[in-house]
Amino acid sequence: MTEATGIVGEFLSLKEETDADLLTMQCGDFYEFFGEDAETVADELDLTVSQKSSHGSSYPMAGVPVDDLTPYVSALVERGYRVAVADQHETADGHAREITRVVTPGTHLETGDASAQHLAAVVREGGRGDGDTYGLAVADVTTGQFQVTQLDDADAGAALTELYTFAPAEVLPGPDLRNDDDFLDRLRERTDAALTLHDSESFAPGRASHAVREQFGGEAVDSVGVGERDAAVRAAGAVLSYVEDTGVGTLAAITRLQTYGAREYVDLDATTQRNLELTETMQGDRSGSLFDALDHTVTAAGGRLLRRWLQRPRRDRGELARRQSCVAAFAESAMARERIRETLSDAYDLERLASRATSGSADARDLRAAQETLSVLGKVADAVTETERLAESPLADAVAGADRAAADDLAADLDAALVDDPPGTVTQGGLFRTGYDDDLDAVIEEHEAALEWLDTLPEREKERTGITHLSVDRNKTDGYYIQVGKSETDAVPESYEHVKTLKNSKRYTIPDLDEKEREVLRLEERRHDMEYERFQALRERVAERATLLQDVGRALAEVDALSSFAVHAVENDWTRPEVHDGQALSIEAGRHPVVEQTTEFVPNDLYMDEDRRFLIVTGPNMSGKSTYMRQAALVTLLAQVGSFVPARSASVGLVDGIYTRVGALDELAQGRSTFMVEMQELSNILHSATDESLVILDEVGRGTATFDGISIAWAATEYIANTVRSKTLFATHYHELTALGDELPTVENVHVAADETDGDVTFLRTVRDGPTDRSYGVHVADLAGVPAPVVDRSREVLDRLREEEAVEVRGSDRDGGGTTQAVFDLSSGQFASGGSEPTDEPVATDGSREQAPADSPADDAGGLDPEAEAVLSELRDLDVNETPPVELLAKVQNWQDDLEGA
Numbered sequence: 001m002t003e004a005t006g007i008v009g010e011f012l013s014l015k016e017e018t019d020a021d022l023l024t025m026q027c028g029d030f031y032e033f034f035g036e037d038a039e040t041v042a043d044e045l046d047l048t049v050s051q052k053s054s055h056g057s058s059y060p061m062a063g064v065p066v067d068d069l070t071p072y073v074s075a076l077v078e079r080g081y082r083v084a085v086a087d088q089h090e091t092a093d094g095h096a097r098e099i100t101r102v103v104t105p106g107t108h109l110e111t112g113d114a115s116a117q118h119l120a121a122v123v124r125e126g127g128r129g130d131g132d133t134y135g136l137a138v139a140d141v142t143t144g145q146f147q148v149t150q151l152d153d154a155d156a157g158a159a160l161t162e163l164y165t166f167a168p169a170e171v172l173p174g175p176d177l178r179n180d181d182d183f184l185d186r187l188r189e190r191t192d193a194a195l196t197l198h199d200s201e202s203f204a205p206g207r208a209s210h211a212v213r214e215q216f217g218g219e220a221v222d223s224v225g226v227g228e229r230d231a232a233v234r235a236a237g238a239v240l241s242y243v244e245d246t247g248v249g250t251l252a253a254i255t256r257l258q259t260y261g262a263r264e265y266v267d268l269d270a271t272t273q274r275n276l277e278l279t280e281t282m283q284g285d286r287s288g289s290l291f292d293a294l295d296h297t298v299t300a301a302g303g304r305l306l307r308r309w310l311q312r313p314r315r316d317r318g319e320l321a322r323r324q325s326c327v328a329a330f331a332e333s334a335m336a337r338e339r340i341r342e343t344l345s346d347a348y349d350l351e352r353l354a355s356r357a358t359s360g361s362a363d364a365r366d367l368r369a370a371q372e373t374l375s376v377l378g379k380v381a382d383a384v385t386e387t388e389r390l391a392e393s394p395l396a397d398a399v400a401g402a403d404r405a406a407a408d409d410l411a412a413d414l415d416a417a418l419v420d421d422p423p424g425t426v427t428q429g430g431l432f433r434t435g436y437d438d439d440l441d442a443v444i445e446e447h448e449a450a451l452e453w454l455d456t457l458p459e460r461e462k463e464r465t466g467i468t469h470l471s472v473d474r475n476k477t478d479g480y481y482i483q484v485g486k487s488e489t490d491a492v493p494e495s496y497e498h499v500k501t502l503k504n505s506k507r508y509t510i511p512d513l514d515e516k517e518r519e520v521l522r523l524e525e526r527r528h529d530m531e532y533e534r535f536q537a538l539r540e541r542v543a544e545r546a547t548l549l550q551d552v553g554r555a556l557a558e559v560d561a562l563s564s565f566a567v568h569a570v571e572n573d574w575t576r577p578e579v580h581d582g583q584a585l586s587i588e589a590g591r592h593p594v595v596e597q598t599t600e601f602v603p604n605d606l607y608m609d610e611d612r613r614f615l616i617v618t619g620p621n622m623s624g625k626s627t628y629m630r631q632a633a634l635v636t637l638l639a640q641v642g643s644f645v646p647a648r649s650a651s652v653g654l655v656d657g658i659y660t661r662v663g664a665l666d667e668l669a670q671g672r673s674t675f676m677v678e679m680q681e682l683s684n685i686l687h688s689a690t691d692e693s694l695v696i697l698d699e700v701g702r703g704t705a706t707f708d709g710i711s712i713a714w715a716a717t718e719y720i721a722n723t724v725r726s727k728t729l730f731a732t733h734y735h736e737l738t739a740l741g742d743e744l745p746t747v748e749n750v751h752v753a754a755d756e757t758d759g760d761v762t763f764l765r766t767v768r769d770g771p772t773d774r775s776y777g778v779h780v781a782d783l784a785g786v787p788a789p790v791v792d793r794s795r796e797v798l799d800r801l802r803e804e805e806a807v808e809v810r811g812s813d814r815d816g817g818g819t820t821q822a823v824f825d826l827s828s829g830q831f832a833s834g835g836s837e838p839t840d841e842p843v844a845t846d847g848s849r850e851q852a853p854a855d856s857p858a859d860d861a862g863g864l865d866p867e868a869e870a871v872l873s874e875l876r877d878l879d880v881n882e883t884p885p886v887e888l889l890a891k892v893q894n895w896q897d898d899l900e901g902a
């Protein structure tokens, strides 16, 4: 291929300049993609590819109109591409093009999604292995939120967990982490984030701390105690530099550095968020999640905050008490609450408007929206002050946190400037009210007068000439003209100069009209320029008040989220939990917050404390074990976000983390076996949980052979109860484990009760102390529609196993005739002597006749060899009641081995 020149050549050389995935370049009224980029974009967005020839070669080309670029870029970014945009600008000798911005998943301003969009940088300091420090900085450019933290971590687990909670759209790994496959794999596994290698220099301590100081001022850095060389500062500097480099212009919206310590939030890893179905169900649906059930917010920002709260429960009792008091006040002020929510429903997303103002993308409608929302603050504040119950609650401070006077001033400013319903374009005039600016008014007045002259021209000309079919109009080619109907063209005066003949009419112009036309065009252009200039100035003034907009936006979002909690509490009869620093978790008549929405729910009590930390939950399948355990976790979580809880009363000891292990669903797709995932999750819990955590284990060890499963569950229970000492609920079908309830002082048994009369099982949904006696699995098989012969036979087998610890194999006699030949002996785990008919000889499962082995019980009469004797005597001496099941199993296995050896 010859080297491209011209437009394609220009495109290719711009492409060299950027490491973005795609480049689009403005060519007049279109943005064009060329070459491979054109093909990729056409594939992704269903655009038509044409061919552009350049000096004998031909290049694929796909383009979109200038005004439509944003949605196309958004769609590409949402698919994970980083898109560079090269704009065209006029120069003395034609035009030039340069890359003005790179839109990436983490810096995408025009997102259609109201939820937060996070860009994160993560830095590791110190050698590999023990004692590493991780710095994390997370920005949301759409709202200007910027959060920074630092944590010490041995194996990156805590740092990754912290990252997961933000569900970042884009991550910038620091220089030390770029080549760490393990870290990157773990990151990819749990987030959909695009990984971007940003300039290593920007992570360097000096550069980074300079960037942080430039952005927030030296004092801000010092006051939050982030030292120069800290990993957190390096991460923060990299994020700032990336936002600046991508050029979307939102850096100015990042006004505040929020640092937080790991101790402020409850540990809640991605697995647990998913298991507890906080924001989506395990199947990935929003509907049916806790957020979905709980969300009564009326603004996008309020919804975003509520979601964030659920994902980041707090450990600070003071903050929780503050939120609870606000919810309580709202719950008891029905009228004011409804009035405030009604007012709030007029609010736009101020945090996002602030970012649009600073990036220069806000239009007059956006500023109008900002004005209306700023004045919402005053109305909400008034409603709070006027309602005694609200006025004396911490809500008054929450509202007062934003500067109402400044908000009113800015709102008044904007209101004085902009017309009520401004147009969506900012270059076509019509934005400002009269009285806002004298110079502008003068031009507008002249312009309007000239337009008025044109408007009334037809009347004047009709009167002067006596022509009835006469109108004045304008189009692009002819400019202004007088149009006269064909039948009356004879009556046209001499002063009319003919312009064009149409089928039914003729067009003319007159000297006065030509002159007015020039005047109107001149005034129009001047007016548009003046209005645009003034609009930019106004937008800049708003951008300068970004912090104010963000403060007001956050205050309104908080009022929205808190009143949403109150609405839910009132509608569902929730109660204010007592939160305390002790261990006890006590729930009286508790319900599951989501299940109770759709089911006639049977409330249950739960009590745990220092001496009753570990509950083994047994009960039939489908009886409600999982629901009961999740309910405990969700009540705790709700208490730690400041919400009321679904219970008659509740007292919740604050936890430092909630860990769950629940049946894995979709991990097989990722190439890991269910059991492997189960064990990884268990391992993570055993490493991470502390005596202040809450652990939910819904079956452990089920994914493997029974003996291994029981052994692992047994050992894990001992380890948690004796060493980790976290509050734990463990649902299991291994009844053997219930023995631990009697032996370990802090472990207790509870069960979900069921009632069986005449073979009919009724689930009572009531939790009682002590272990269950049966499991009713066969009943569930019946409910699930397993064919009747299988269900009936299961019942028979079950009964025989219970009564005789042995069961025969049906149909093992291939030759027909008999039904009962091979007998499986539960206690030996082997086929023992055959049944009685039609023959006494043992038959293997394949139906073939076998010689009875020499040491089979059938041969006992002949005397035993020493090994068998030894086994028998051990068996006789064994105290079954005193031996833990796992040991029993091991013994049985040993005996079998011994006997086989003999």
Ligand SMILES: Nc1ncnc2c1ncn2[C@@H]1O[C@H](COP(=O)(O)OP(=O)(O)OP(=O)(O)O)[C@@H](O)[C@H]1O
Pocket: 595, 599, 600, 601, 602, 603, 604, 619, 620, 621, 622, 623, 624, 625, 626, 627, 628, 765
């Ligand atoms: N307290 C309750 N009141 C009313 N319905 C309940 C209650 N608890 C559970 N349920 C309902 O019972 C069904 C089974 O509950 P769950 O999944 O918790 O049972 P499980 O014992 O964990 O079952 P399995 O052992 O098979 O996993 C669910 O549909 C749930 O909605």
